[in-house]
Amino acid sequence: MRRLPVSALIGLLLTGAFFAVAIFAQWLAPYQIGEIVGGVWDPASSAHLLGTDSIGRDLLTRMIYGAQVTIFVATCATILSFVTGSVLGFLAATAGGWVDQALSRFVDLVMAIPSLILALVVLTAVDVTLPTLIIVMGLLDSTRVFRLSRAVAVDITVMDYVEAARLRGEGQGWVIFSEILPNALTPLIAELGLRFIFAVLFISTLSFLGLGVQPPLADWGGLVKENSAGLIYGKSAALAPAMAIAALAISVNLVADWVLSRTTSLKGGRGA
Amino acid sequence: MHNTLDIKGLRIEATSYPPGEKPRDVVLVNNVSVSVQQGRVLGLIGESGAGKSTIGLSAMSYGRGGVRLTGGHILLNGREIREAGPAELRTLRGREVTYVAQSAAAAFNPAIRLMDQVIETSLLHGVMSRTEAEARAVELFGKLGLPDPENFGRRYPHQVSGGQLQRAMTAMALCPKPDLVIFDEPTTALDVTTQIDVLVAIKTAIRDTGVAALYITHDLAVVAQVADDILVLRGGKKVEYGTTDQIINNPQEDYTKALVSVRSIDHDEKAEAPPVLSVAGVTARYRGTNFDVLKNITVDLPAGQTLAVVGESGSGKSTLARVITGLLPAAKGKLTFAGRTLSPALAQRSKDDLREVQMIYQMADTAMNPRQTVGTIIGRPLEFYFDLKGEAKRQRVQELLDEIEMGSGFADRYPAELSGGQKQRVCIARALAAKPKLIICDEVTSALDPLVADGILKLLLSLQAREGVAYLFITHDLATVRAIADKIAVMYRGEVVRYGGKTDVLTPPFDDYTDLLLSSVPEMKLGWLEEVLENRKMESAGN
Numbered sequence: 001m002r003r004l005p006v007s008a009l010i011g012l013l014l015t016g017a018f019f020a021v022a023i024f025a026q027w028l029a030p031y032q033i034g035e036i037v038g039g040v041w042d043p044a045s046s047a048h049l050l051g052t053d054s055i056g057r058d059l060l061t062r063m064i065y066g067a068q069v070t071i072f073v074a075t076c077a078t079i080l081s082f083v084t085g086s087v088l089g090f091l092a093a094t095a096g097g098w099v100d101q102a103l104s105r106f107v108d109l110v111m112a113i114p115s116l117i118l119a120l121v122v123l124t125a126v127d128v129t130l131p132t133l134i135i136v137m138g139l140l141d142s143t144r145v146f147r148l149s150r151a152v153a154v155d156i157t158v159m160d161y162v163e164a165a166r167l168r169g170e171g172q173g174w175v176i177f178s179e180i181l182p183n184a185l186t187p188l189i190a191e192l193g194l195r196f197i198f199a200v201l202f203i204s205t206l207s208f209l210g211l212g213v214q215p216p217l218a219d220w221g222g223l224v225k226e227n228s229a230g231l232i233y234g235k236s237a238a239l240a241p242a243m244a245i246a247a248l249a250i251s252v253n254l255v256a257d258w259v260l261s262r263t264t265s266l267k268g269g270r271g272a
Numbered sequence: 273m274h275n276t277l278d279i280k281g282l283r284i285e286a287t288s289y290p291p292g293e294k295p296r297d298v299v300l301v302n303n304v305s306v307s308v309q310q311g312r313v314l315g316l317i318g319e320s321g322a323g324k325s326t327i328g329l330s331a332m333s334y335g336r337g338g339v340r341l342t343g344g345h346i347l348l349n350g351r352e353i354r355e356a357g358p359a360e361l362r363t364l365r366g367r368e369v370t371y372v373a374q375s376a377a378a379a380f381n382p383a384i385r386l387m388d389q390v391i392e393t394s395l396l397h398g399v400m401s402r403t404e405a406e407a408r409a410v411e412l413f414g415k416l417g418l419p420d421p422e423n424f425g426r427r428y429p430h431q432v433s434g435g436q437l438q439r440a441m442t443a444m445a446l447c448p449k450p451d452l453v454i455f456d457e458p459t460t461a462l463d464v465t466t467q468i469d470v471l472v473a474i475k476t477a478i479r480d481t482g483v484a485a486l487y488i489t490h491d492l493a494v495v496a497q498v499a500d501d502i503l504v505l506r507g508g509k510k511v512e513y514g515t516t517d518q519i520i521n522n523p524q525e526d527y528t529k530a531l532v533s534v535r536s537i538d539h540d541e542k543a544e545a546p547p548v549l550s551v552a553g554v555t556a557r558y559r560g561t562n563f564d565v566l567k568n569i570t571v572d573l574p575a576g577q578t579l580a581v582v583g584e585s586g587s588g589k590s591t592l593a594r595v596i597t598g599l600l601p602a603a604k605g606k607l608t609f610a611g612r613t614l615s616p617a618l619a620q621r622s623k624d625d626l627r628e629v630q631m632i633y634q635m636a637d638t639a640m641n642p643r644q645t646v647g648t649i650i651g652r653p654l655e656f657y658f659d660l661k662g663e664a665k666r667q668r669v670q671e672l673l674d675e676i677e678m679g680s681g682f683a684d685r686y687p688a689e690l691s692g693g694q695k696q697r698v699c700i701a702r703a704l705a706a707k708p709k710l711i712i713c714d715e716v717t718s719a720l721d722p723l724v725a726d727g728i729l730k731l732l733l734s735l736q737a738r739e740g741v742a743y744l745f746i747t748h749d750l751a752t753v754r755a756i757a758d759k760i761a762v763m764y765r766g767e768v769v770r771y772g773g774k775t776d777v778l779t780p781p782f783d784d785y786t787d788l789l790l791s792s793v794p795e796m797k798l799g800w801l802e803e804v805l806e807n808r809k810m811e812s813a814g815n
Contacts, residue, residue, distance in 0.1 A: 160639040164702075166618065167597055168656060169626040182643035 011254025022071040041235040069219040074199035080138025085145025093153035193256025276484035283343030315499030319721035323508035332369040366393035370445035374457040376437040380429040387425025394448040412443040416473040435466035463584035493794035545574035554605030576740040583763035630703035634715035636695035647683035653705040693724035
């Protein structure tokens, strides 16, 4: 194992910290999530480290619970998109023929519509709850994962060892999960990091537009929206969640970059 | 008269990065000294990893990918170049020393006409004007036996054959009138029938232009035809250095003797036996084309014997394997295997049909999943066909490993941790695990060094004697055929042109193609090339 580069170390530490905050939010938050504890947009003080929000709730508490919602939704959506996207992508690559055509053209169709607009349309039509959000985001994102995993798997299916498995009489399941998946894992893991960041940005965008996480729950995008009016009066409360989104995105990105550079380096390439 | 190239006590090192360990320096070449005079050809010969290409490239003071020339002297025309700076190297590379690479198809830029690529270095170095360079290129095209030399340069690389491309690259190397040309395995990627034309062209061109040359190859029979002196290398060290005559006819070292006498396997043709596989009137074409790749093929493979299918690339021999395995269903014809009719398509075959026909591939690297251990690779057919699990499976895997002479401790290794020969052995074990009646061997020894390939052939023969398995042995190498076959089918453009027992097929009178094919296999004797050219009946397809 070569030494971890500094950037990856910083990324790992920050990402770890964000996830720890999200998991232990209930114990870390100093106040109740909906509790009004001060005035409107109080500045930072020892009692309220980040000040208070538009109706006097403790901003730090809101941020910590927001981290939980944001990271939970993004993680679930990413997992959903990877499971559907990669399984269907591998299936398209191994089955070929009309299965491949049908899946690929359907994905092309979905990708031709801007995903934010599509998500907005769907979410106005259905009840916005956490599960529907996760399903909509996950399925929309799975189109990207489908493309990647199909491309990676198409390269692998022409290898002699896959042909050897076919000649042995192995079923589609063995070919996908034992022959292709282990060899496609590294590029997929690198993509996982990037997709997670996009999911964070996506849920934040949806919430900012009012179609994401609904009150009383709050995520970072929602917090930016609630406090954005304060910017006009010089209140900085909206900046804290915005910066948290940026920090999480950058730290996950640093980790993803490191994984990518490992998988594309000459010595530790996919074949090794 | 001074030497064109003088290498004295050359030492070459590189840093290796073994997984899970600290980087360490390894010595690739140690204390090698050679010299080449004008008009002479030095052959560098050895197995892969012997350092022959590394030494060849050092003649232009170049180290590939982090390779460092750390000691000794490299004198080109009497001038020390080992530690020359980039500016000085730029003046000599492509001017005084030029290089002919192994794969011409990969070395040419597909988007630029051949002429512009052939004269590029001459123009860059200001050796001659464009008109002079083009005239010289045309002259060289003619000398190298390329068709229509006047117009040859107007073509793009994809418009000429592989053998022609290799000769075009030789023209490129000779165009700036260099003092030294390095030929790095120039004929290895070519068919035997094409190889001979390229060899002749290279030999004539070297003689006519009077350059000095380094000729790198792993094939001693080839180098014997073109070289004046030979340096035998092993593991980066000199084994033997002498004139071609002395190395071929009177080798001193054991290793050289082994190289000279390689393919010493003798195998007598077995008696007629009932066939395990009958291919009757098979015609096949790839989907979406209207060209028959196989035309009315009829061959029989007796149980427990070996049918060698020989021919050059494009003759349809691998397609025949795909038809038998069911990957490419035949359009017409019938396959009979062990007394029952094989359905043409893979999907309709029973598990027993699949089990009894196994396949071994040319590239063992890509034939094994790099993420599975040897134990999993060999164990899977046991589990899949015989429901062996746990301890019983582990024991059987070990038995199979013993059969392929690999012993214990290999079951937990990954393919990347094996040598080329070991990888191919594991593939053989995987095929054997299914207890097949027929194993299709597709060029299984072509990617291996001669001595390693020899070991694999011996293993295959002893397994056949023990297990009674039949081989369909696809190859372009006639020496291998002599060593292993009972029956031979010679294929040419999708048809079987000659078929029968080994002795019959290899005994004259020959048809024209078999004659060409047989006579094109380089023999380990001096003057063979000239002899062949006089007696040939048919031009090879490369022209």
